[in-house]
Amino acid sequence: MEDQGTTTDDPGWFVDTRLGRVLLSVLFVAFMYFVVVWNFPDGDARDLLRPPIQETVWVVGIGQDWGVFAPNPVSTSYRVEADVTFADGTVERYEFPHGDPFVGAYREFRWRKFESRVRRDENRRLLRPTALWIREQYSGRDVTNIVLYRRTRKVPEPGSGTVSAWQDEEMLSVPFAVVGS
């Protein structure tokens, strides 16, 4: 079935009047300009054309970046985990939440995104609050130390048949005084 007719029963002032259509047309041209300019690849043209529109784009929240897996997908898996040491000397490995692949995936992807960001050097300010938050997950137990690790594993080249191991690198160690000791 194709669309029929050219008029509706009162489609509203913005579509039905000449002034409304002119105003909407201005909006459409601005929209197309904003989207095209914002998606320009890195270069002089983008540096020149973006600044005059960036405040508007940020205010209405239509800033966008579609460079997912570009120019190449990263070839290293990253995790962030913590060793939690208790007053009795035991050590437990903490992992951020996981979810089932059905509905839980919509929760889990945020934690994986968090790990992929918090492991970066430019986000070091997030490490201490992260350690403090992990300590809160063990309320009722005396935590004496938390060590945050950046875990990395190289993705094997396809066809190589190899399996690479996880490597741990310490990012931060936070000691805690035990209450009453």
Add this chain to the structure above:
Amino acid sequence: MSILGRGLERWNTFWFAPKSTINITWIRILLGLTSLLWGLALLPDFAAFYFHDGLFAQPSYSNWRIGALQWFRQDEAAVVAVVVLIVSALSLTAGRFVKLAAPLIWYTMMSLQQDLIVMMNASDVLLRLWAFYFAVFAVLTPSRYLSIGPRGRRTEPGGERRWPLGPAWVLRVFQFQLCAIYIATAIAKAPGSRWHNGTAASIALGLEEFERFYVPGFVRENVILGSLSTWIAFGLEITLPLLLWNRRTRLLAIVLGIALHFSFDYAMRLGYFFPGMLIGYVAFMRPGDAHSILRFIRRAVARVSLLRSHRVQQEFG
């Protein structure tokens, strides 16, 4: 008619010609449901994400962000934002108070996202864009075009259901944005050596943080399969913007595009990318397309089962 006159007429037809309200209705319902899922999925970790004793006690805001939570730092403000989002999403899905619900979804979603920027990915951006475009459309469009049920509007009590014609310019906005996504990502991937040598799909499938449903090891390990997957995905991202605008290839492009994103979503945890892109594809559909696709699938299934029964007959008969 002058060239200018013809140009103006085409512009008017392109943007302002009334269309069946079926697309707008389904976009509204899908956007409402996806926004609802977006809000509900935050709840298990809400305290960790938004409360004072959570992970981000002092989130940093860049200039010109207008998310409300930068000014209302109380835990209760975040709770209000997510409750408003969930209620508005329900309202949008049901087609009630859409003129209010749609802008509220955009603003609460943006506020919650800007307060948690470290945990956001491209699918959150996509949902926010759809929410903004639909909010503008909802504000400027009479309510009766925004409150139609998923099976159309009943013409009179006991009468037939039909889809009235209505303003549909937002479909053009969605279509333009969807194509911009493909063009931008194709340009960004163009210099990537792994997209050239065919290893990008295998490498992406090997990233543990994205793993979702089971994918057999040989799919990732087999060089031929990996190369084909890489080049098909890259090829579609380049060609879909063209195929979607061509009358003859539009339906094929919709099927290929949805299949592409379904396969991504099956194999990888990409957040809301599949439902987000699906919303974009609905903007390209025409009344009757869904039936055509279903008919095609039914025929294909029937052919396969006929072929199977033929083989069984040959083997045992």
